[in-house]
Amino acid sequence: MNAPQKPRTAVIKIGSSTLTDAEGKVDRAYLADLAHQVNRARKAGWNVIIVSSGSIPCGLESLGLPLKRPKDMPTVQAASSVGQRALIAAYDQVFSPYGMLTSLVLLTRRDTADRNAYLHARDTFKRLLELGAVPIVNENDTVSVEQIKFGDNDTLAALVACLADADRVVILSDIDGLYTANPQIDRTAKLIARVDRITPEIMEGATGAGSAVGSGGMITKLTSARVLAAAGIPLVICHGRAEDAVVRSLAENPIGTLFTAKERRHEITPRKLWIALGDSVKGRVVVDSGAACALSEHGSSLLTVGIRRVDGEFSANDVVDVLDESGYVIARGLVRYDAGMMREKDGVAIHRDEMIVFE
Template identity: 55%
Template sequence: MDTEKRLVVKIGSSTLMSAENAVDSGRITNLVDQVAKLVEDGWQVVIVTSAAIAAGLGALSIEKRPKDMATLQAAASVGQCELSGEYAKAFARHNILTSLVLLTRRDTADRTAYLNARATLDRLLSLGVVPIVNENDTVSVEQIRFGDNDTLAALVACLVGANLLVILSDIDGLYNSNPRANSNAQLISVVNRIDRSIVDACGGAGSVAGSGGMITKVSAARVMMSAGIPMVIAHGCKKDVVLDAALGKSVGTLFCPGEAQHEITSRKLWIALGDAVHGSIVVDEGAKYALIDTGSSLLAVGIIDVEGHFVEGDIVEVRDSQDYVFARGKVNVQSDAISLVCGMSTEEILENSLLAPIAEKPVIHRDDLVVFE
């Protein structure tokens, strides 16, 4: 797969919609013109778009967002047509074909489906098409939703082996505090490491399971940096924002991967973004050190708490004692069994014939673990 000069652009609802709750054709045209210039220069581009529901509500003249799922999904169905039509029309001015790719978590949680999605996107790009990707809100329900298109955009960037992910929103980038509440907040132009201070600047508690807002963008950036893919958060209405980001100019906040990267295979990318989190495992400092600095597997002896209910094969977060998420992985032991050995030494676990098997195998094998540090 040719991964040279591949760009994924995520466009948020605030960038696409006018004050009248209608698709802003002018903004789409402006962004498409920028993408067309990059395509002419040899870039392969995927657009991850939001606003299907908002566009559908506007087209249906529904002023207040409904609460029932049927109306929301009906609006998404109408809105997908509205959006795809606008993109197709704007790109047609440059003789560029578009396609519509609708995904749910169900399409990526399964390994085979994940690989099929990757092959389809790869083929579309090789044919010179600009895929327009969105979550399939028409059929998605809570259990299979990505929850935000920042996560979807990160997944797509991994799928296509992007050189850069650009997330466009209604804010200039990541600030050291909320700029809407603090007039002295400063824009952070470059992030080389996502530590607790960066997560706290988002107003989040360190969980990658948040939905919406800056925390989901930074959570996406954490995976991008582990995958070695730079990511930019910038204001979608800024002049030439996509062009500037692709050309390496300073715009918004750049999340820049360091030189030394943890090995993150396609399987690990799938673990990091392709399935919903089913719970959390809390570990002590010794286990955290072993996972981050020595690349070890997670053993039962280092676990001090378990949250949620999960079974073998589920994806879970790994937290430290300060409730900070620093890894994600696929478990080999169900939560009920783990809870029985929390805080026990290896010797204590081995002395119990029923629990001894847990001590003899990794709770999360290193090959199924993605570390974000």
């Protein structure tokens, strides 16, 4: 008799524009259908973690405020404080009829910035899944400040996937996937079903947030895809309101756009995650072919001798992107020297322990 197959883990990210209706209120009917699909996915052998937006719209609705994201942080945090309670209650209401127990996990960067905190968070997710719960994860907007914010839930979903050692990440969005051009502008734009390598052209074609209620955009999704590829975790981007979107996104040939990933090479450390998923890149260094090969193929540190060009003004310990001669971003890391000294020093520019290499 064959041994039972080990459950796979999926991280499902739901954006605000998917979760809310035309008035900006949380769509209870959509949540009910989501619960039905998650139940089917669990029966098919998937553990499910949900990274959910929606606490701020929930809070604004409860407080009787205009259903548009506030511009001042105290109002955002107040709405989140009220909304977290309402959001988890809504999830619990639609999941409980299927015997699915939900849990609320609130995170900030500070909660996973060092290895001990990272390991505690990882163990919590593991135990919740072992106990059969469906974790509902959100950024803790109530206490977040700029220095510890994730900034968007695409980034948070990538972090959670690495924490939970997930087998797939699904971003349910208000778009069908990645297109050859912006479909709102270019009618000839075509959906790309599969991406094996995120090229500079793809990154340059990404646009910012297009929704009034969301905070992410295609660029954050592509950044998350690069990190997930390095961790060996495939990503699917699809329209969250497509029929059976969750179930179909977990199929062998999913809907939307599949960003593939090679076999996992190593665990991404908490420090490398912080470097990779931050949005504080201060500059760029272009390296020669030998240095690019040493980074990509051998996991080496970046030596100053391999740097051909330095772009931007940055200081020691700033985050910079590392590009090969074709302009493709192959890595991101913390530099040991400022931009001026980088051209003069002879030694390690970025240590391999403070650098993530992308696929």
